Amino acid sequence: MDTVEYALDGGEFQAYTAPVPVNQVGEHTVRSGVDTVEYALDGGEFQAYTAPVPVNQVGEHTVRYRATDKAGNTSDVATTGFTVVAAPPPAETPLTVTASSRCLGTSVYVAVTAVNDGDVPATVALTTPYGTKTVADVAPGKQAYQSFNARATQIGAGEVTVTGTSSIDGEKVTTPYEAAYSAISCG
The missing domain is CATH 2.60.40 (Immunoglobulin-like)
Structure with a gap:
């Protein structure tokens, strides 16, 4: 047969x-x-x-x-x-990131906020030209915040980089973000 x-x-x-x-x-x-x-x-x-x-x-x-x-x-x-079928989007650690420059007296500070928009805790690294701060286990809906002293009376516009790292479906997922801040003079 x-x-x-x-x-x-x-x-x-x-x-x-x-x-x-x-x-x-x-x-x-x-x-x-x-x-x-x-x-x-x-x-x-x-x-x-x-x-x-x-x-x-x-x-x-x-x-x-x-x-x-x-x-x-x-x-x-x-x-x-x-x-x-369309491929699923790559996994990411969702954050809402903002940055701003402000004066405290005659000193310039760059403030950075990252809100965890995900469903699991995330480790958030805030990086500016004036320093870095890492905050572990930021709960969903909560934020990581740091105000960095520029040690100057004025600065030009710039950007901060924030990375969020979380465990999604057993995988370590790191997602970078950038946010701009304005030039400012405090003197």
Whole structure:
């Protein structure tokens, strides 16, 4: 009896008796003991299948395919459908970051605030040209704050960098943010 066998991603050959579900995102390899395989994507013309076919358009797709064995026998055309879904956005530690310059007497200070907008505690590092402060375990909805003394009576405009680090689904996720502050003169 003639049979069709397949091997998925380097596995053992097995009888092909029903559609093979592939639920993992990424490239996969299917092997079959045939001479040539042709495919047609979304109603296009048949063409030789010689390399992976990237399908990046989000939505429903249909692929028709046929195989020819070394004796020249061509299979009936088979059809399968699949859906390309958008990749989830990368995980991030969500913070709302603000920076401002202000005068206390004749001294300039740069104040930095970072509010933890996430669902888990975060370690927040506030970095300015005038110093750095790290605050561990900032609870969701709470903030890290520091006012840095510029040790000057005036400063130009600049930026602060804030990084938030948290554990999301068991992974350490670090996300950088920047916020601008204005030039100011206190003298």
